[in-house]
Amino acid sequence: MINVQEVSTKKELKQFVKFPFSLYKNNPNWVPPIISEEMAVFDKEKNPAFDTADAHFFLAYKNDTIVGRIAAIVNHTEITKQQIKKMRFGWFDVIDDVTVTDALLQKVTAIGKKKDLEFMEGPVGFSNLDKVGVLIEGFEHLGTMITWYNHPYYKEHLEQLGFVKEKEHLEWRMPFKNIKLEHFAKAQDLIKRRYQLKALNFKSTKEVMHYADNMFDLFNESYSKLSTFTPITNKQREYFKKKYISFINPEYIKYVADKDDNLVAFAVTMPSFSRALQKANGKLFPFGIFHLLKAKKKSKDVIFYLIGVHPDYQNKGVHAILFNECYLTFDKLGIENCIRTPELEDNTAIQQIWKRFDPKLCKRRRTYRKNL
Numbered sequence: 001m002i003n004v005q006e007v008s009t010k011k012e013l014k015q016f017v018k019f020p021f022s023l024y025k026n027n028p029n030w031v032p033p034i035i036s037e038e039m040a041v042f043d044k045e046k047n048p049a050f051d052t053a054d055a056h057f058f059l060a061y062k063n064d065t066i067v068g069r070i071a072a073i074v075n076h077t078e079i080t081k082q083q084i085k086k087m088r089f090g091w092f093d094v095i096d097d098v099t100v101t102d103a104l105l106q107k108v109t110a111i112g113k114k115k116d117l118e119f120m121e122g123p124v125g126f127s128n129l130d131k132v133g134v135l136i137e138g139f140e141h142l143g144t145m146i147t148w149y150n151h152p153y154y155k156e157h158l159e160q161l162g163f164v165k166e167k168e169h170l171e172w173r174m175p176f177k178n179i180k181l182e183h184f185a186k187a188q189d190l191i192k193r194r195y196q197l198k199a200l201n202f203k204s205t206k207e208v209m210h211y212a213d214n215m216f217d218l219f220n221e222s223y224s225k226l227s228t229f230t231p232i233t234n235k236q237r238e239y240f241k242k243k244y245i246s247f248i249n250p251e252y253i254k255y256v257a258d259k260d261d262n263l264v265a266f267a268v269t270m271p272s273f274s275r276a277l278q279k280a281n282g283k284l285f286p287f288g289i290f291h292l293l294k295a296k297k298k299s300k301d302v303i304f305y306l307i308g309v310h311p312d313y314q315n316k317g318v319h320a321i322l323f324n325e326c327y328l329t330f331d332k333l334g335i336e337n338c339i340r341t342p343e344l345e346d347n348t349a350i351q352q353i354w355k356r357f358d359p360k361l362c363k364r365r366r367t368y369r370k371n372l
Contacts, residue, residue: 136366171341172359197256
């Protein structure tokens with residue numbers, strides 16, 4: 001007998017957050033979140049995503065033991081302004097029992113039908129800056145702090161229940177030595193002169209923050225045509241500035257501006273915190289924070305988190321300026337590997353940009369859809 005209950009107390013919410021710790025115990029490739037930070041993600045008082053979305057969190061029990069979890073999300077901006085009548089689900093984890101998966105998804109289905117929505121898709125989060133997709137290839141590779149990990153049977157469960165592929169995301173990895181300065185050094189110099197552009201590098205977080213609002217404006221413009229896009233609100237940008245931008249090494253953030261100091265492109269990269277998070281095992285204190293700070297200074301793996309180019313400058317080679325600045329910084333830091341976050345399978349333009357560096361596909365993840 002499967003019993004699915006909606007989370008209603010802080011204790012239950014913590015159980016929701018901690019369930020993957022038991023599900024993936026001893027898995028060498030699962031990267032645990034920091035429990036307190038994950039709790040904050042689900043806190044209506046702390047996460048501004050709740051200004052434009054509702055979320056319900058469910059736990060599945062079998063013989064009084066937690067055997068699954070799921071979040072059901074209604075994004076009002078997506079539904080009312082974009083006219084996409086989608087029911088979202090995310091933070092989906094389950095034992096290898098399809099009846100548990102079915103019971104959890106029935107709760108999501110019920111909410112979607114009550115809201116008169118047309119289909120459900122997941123796993124996805126509140127917005128484009130959240131994690132996305134079920135891992136379907138690459139289980140042998142270490143996860144990252146900005147992606148979900150899962151067991152191979154998740155795919156089979158969803159497909160058995162009538163879900164079909166909606167979108168596929170690819171993750172690539174390449175040795176830093178594959179990036180040759182001659183591939184873009186001359187080109188970026190020419191592009192700077194042709195369009196009167198300049199690269200902006202930073203030594204302090206304060207310098208980065210001076211342009212941060214402009215970067216989020218540019219993010220909204222450069223990603224607006226993606227089918228999965230929901231714009232970042234002013235309140236959300238403050239949240240992301242505090243949560244991410246203030247913590248990332250300033251030298252890992254690159255901007256390109258025009259002659260009037262308007263941003264036309266950005267690249268947000270970060271050291272890999274995967275091994276540090278495994279050592280922290282969900283806790284910042286007493287020792288977790290030291291593992292993270294060490295990784296911040298000494299990690300030899302770098303993650304390309306976000307890259308955006310203003311629509312007026314797309315297909316004009318501006319990415320060469322970003323790559324040039326990243327190369328110069330990473331070379332000094334002795335970076336060994338570059339990891340790219342999930343990119344849509346049909347985003348052939350970005351794949352062509354990276355092609356000359358001979359990246360290797362290491363993971364494939366998928367969102368699934370089912371009509372309501």
